[in-house]
Amino acid sequence: MTTILFSHEAALNHVNPPGHPERVARLEAILGALDAPEFSTLLRREAPRAEASEVLRCHPQVHLDRIEALAPERGFVSLDPDTYLSPGSLEAAFRAVGAAGAAVDAVLKGHAANAFVAMRPPGHHAEREKAMGFCLFGNVAIAAKRALDYHGLQRVAVLDFDVHHGNGTQDLLWDEARAFFASSHQMPLYPGSGHPSERGVHGQVMNVPLSPGTGGAEMRAAWEGILDRAREFQPELVLVSAGFDAHRDDPLAGLMWTESDFAWVTGAICDLAEETCAGRVVSCLEGGYDLDALAASVAAHVRVLMERGG
């Protein structure tokens, strides 16, 4: 058993306008870091292209139709002030969904202990009928639905440590009793949601806002609380929205996490998974906008996944 890395060159063809923080260089930095000799034993798989039916696990046809109709042959189309389509965006987005689903399949079939999905665009801001916050489709929420509806699991946990609230994942799983969703995020910050009073139809949503400047000690306390709740839920699979923009060097937010904090939370999530579901973790890239901090933090995250994957 080991760790599988899912990626695809199509993810490098989703292009945002010059100066946009969610840029191709992010993924290049990550893949460069994961080329180091210490990662030579990672299993590497190409992300398959998801069928439209996968997207429809969470989004209505009208959302898919709108994005397909707007996709440009050249240049950019803006879906909101932050979110753009380029000629390569649809292929990248379908493969981002496909990668998360394939990672769930691989881990549930025992092909690997855990998996990391290095794709873009990210997904956790995409709501049912609304692309936003650099996100087109809810990659992780769709993967959760696949684990539940295709693989027949009864309980899946989705844990989001990106610095921004996972409003899209929350929207897509709001009435899903079989999914525990927890997010820690800076507040106030985009998108503005994620108050602790937002608890889901079945009380299965947990939001833990963090004040600007929050560093490792408070972050670890917050995550111990989240993981206690997750443990009570007894998940059969743990999905992670792994954003690295809570790093102290990130230009989009003001938390003070370091690589060692990302390593710690990864290990704590693996502890939960080992106790409840034989260590089954599928982690998907979300944010992280300082290239050096992003590369080092992903390396720290994947290092722990590999250590724990055996």
Ligand SMILES: [Zn+2]
């Ligand atoms: Zn973010």
